[in-house]
Amino acid sequence: MGRWEPDARGRLRRAAMELYVERGFEQTTVAEIAARAGVTARTFFRHFADKREVLFAGSAQLQDALVQALDAAPAGATPREAVAAVLDVAAQFLGGHHGHSRARHSVITANPELRERELIKMARLTAALADGLRRRGLPEPDATLAAEAAGVVVRVAFERWVAGPGDTGLDTVMRETLGRLLSVA
Incomplete structure (x- = not known):
């Protein structure tokens, strides 16, 4: 997905959850979440303070x-x-x-x-x-x-x-x- 597609926050949440389930929370990086969602790490941090916030937002x-x-x-x-x-x-x-x-x-x-x-x-x-x-x-x-x-x-x-x-x-x-x-x- 292109980084300018709508619902970046939703895509980040879905990508994070997929990666957390596949690899484990500790083994997943923000860069991997952003890449899977089709956005930059900078975009991730516009929506979430850290990778825990995806779960507790x-x-x-x-x-x-x-x-x-x-x-x-x-x-x-x-x-x-x-x-x-x-x-x-x-x-x-x-x-x-x-x-x-x-x-x-x-x-x-x-x-x-x-x-x-x-x-x-x-x-x-x-x-x-x-x-x-x-x-x-x-x-x-x-x-x-x-x-x-x-x-x-x-x-x-x-x-x-x-x-x-x-x-x-x-x-x-x-x-x-x-x-x-x-x-x-």
Whole structure:
């Protein structure tokens, strides 16, 4: 592809994921990603700060979407209902492309540095949800417990979903996982 073709960012994401799966994250260079996408390394750095960012670029948008869903829950919603609304948005945000999600998850789980970054992302997300629950008037430690529970449901449901064939939507797996948590807690 020529470097002036549209959607350089998308081509870079696809090329990076292909190379990460084929060669491994650590063995893949920015130059190789750019070459496969048909752009220069300079173009890569216009879109991503480094090769890790290809995997984590949507983290801020995910957090914003989940906090907005929490804030948009009706004032009379119980904490459980508010968290369920957050989980629905998480499923919409994360559940659109099973194959991509599976590949991304395999790349991250194969690399300790990337696993650590994923855990940090989840910690920031649950902290933001706890803040949102406190703004809704939920006291401590309930706000932190509810936010951490939501984080556990997202993580466990996502891992179950990417491990499966993808014929069940992530939203269904999220609801099932929340139900299981409530039955064992």
